[in-house]
């Protein structure tokens with residue numbers, strides 16, 4: 001048996017052990033066993049990281065954008081060089097199929113770094129002339145030290161989505177990846193040293209949320225917090241940050257609808273995308289459509305085609321090329337998802353396919369696998385249709401006409417993303433405009449342009465990431481008015 005991989009914090013340009021010498025176990029979900037140890041850091045490590053970031057911040061802010069961009073691009077090159085290793089590590093850490101990590105997670109991490117490297121050099125200035133009397137121009141200056149806190153579902157993808165704009169805009173960063181999937185962020189820390197980032201510009205502190213995350217959020221020198229994770233944690237962060245008047249960006253949970261109208265083009269490719277929108281990454285993507293609303297006139301036919309495709313999805317060893325779904329990220333999450341399915345049954349839901357854990361033979365016999373599950377017969381106000389499950393579970397809900405579709409779609413406390421499927425362009429625009437979600441996809445899903453505003457409304461989020469929204473978040477505008 002090989003010794004577990006031991007991860008380190010990145011503080012002040014060096015790999016460092018946690019000051020108290022404690023570690024957390026990191027599990028490989030596909031086999032249900034420990035494979036790594038991650039620093040169980042505490043407030044002392046956070047203090048050291050923030051102090052290092054504070055020392056680095058003035059020089060980094062004064063570094064020309066072009067040079068900051070060069071370093072981000074160098075880091076992207078290194079991630080690309082190590083793409084296969086990182087993909088295997090991501091898969092091992094999270095349970096997702098290695099194919100998915102290779103085609104989605106790691107390439108997207110590269111794209112995030114490259115995108116913000118380009119964006120910062122292309123960011124136009126703003127000026128407001130006052131009819132010959134005066135001219136205003138706006139400086140957008142870095143904030144100083146900022147915190148980036150990310151979740152376990154798309155570990156390197158979401159980690160880089162935050163640190164890239166923060167660094168590009170000239171801030172020094174203290175980042176905290178999820179303790180559930182810390183491995184690729186730790187590896188990125190090593191690559192940042194290799195890329196030549198100045199000491200203290202990027203710091204990565206591992207550990208438990210309530211310990212390290214909370215210390216980071218409360219730290220007096222941390223000027224802004226960019227958080228992605230659950231709504232419950234987002235609320236705790238907002239409560240801690242509000243009295244200190246910190247800038248906050250919160251990307252949180254969802255209960256997203258996918259709406260299929262009777263006039264939708266249900267080609268094979270579109271049906272495949274609708275299936276993928278529910279089950280990609282085992283349903284552990286905040287953008288997955290977990291409520292599938294189907295117009296009643298096509299409900300039975302659609303259900304048949306849909307179930308046929310869902311039943312064909314293969315759950316298995318994440319290393320196997322044939323696996324469409326891997327393991328759920330942890331035993332705790334496996335227990336949560338299976339309990340949600342049980343509750344749906346108890347509440348009168350009819351499980352049309354899946355509904356159980358899956359036993360995978362061989363090395364994955366002790367892994368945490370759940371079959372893709374489709375449930376019908378529950379009203380929209382049921383717990384199953386209101387609370388985020390964040391697993392491979394989709395409910396089918398029939399509707400009659402546009403108004404009812406919109407009412408059901410909006411009938412949730414969340415508002416992250418919706419997708420709708422129709423051949424009627426007028427309807428597409430009309431419905432999209434009425435959906436109370438930050439993102440609406442028409443006849444597609446997860447088609448992402450990194451320039452667009454990304455985020456949710458209601459309990460799904462505050463603020464937007466992506467493009468100039470992220471650069472604005474990570475800078476303070478200062479207006480300068482000159483009398484002419």
Ligand code: NAD
Pocket residue numbers: 149150151152153154158176177178179207208209210212213214217228229230231232233234236237251252253254285286388390416456460461
């Ligand atoms: P989580 O809230 O448990 O943890 C997210 C991060 O916050 C982790 O790094 C964790 O250690 C840290 N944390 C926990 N408690 C903290 C505290 N008190 N102070 C500071 N930091 C703390 O979320 P998770 O289980 O890792 O991720 C799943 C959730 O993330 C789901 O709800 C999902 O919808 C959401 N998510 C949202 C988006 C989006 O863009 N809106 C994207 C991905 C995931």
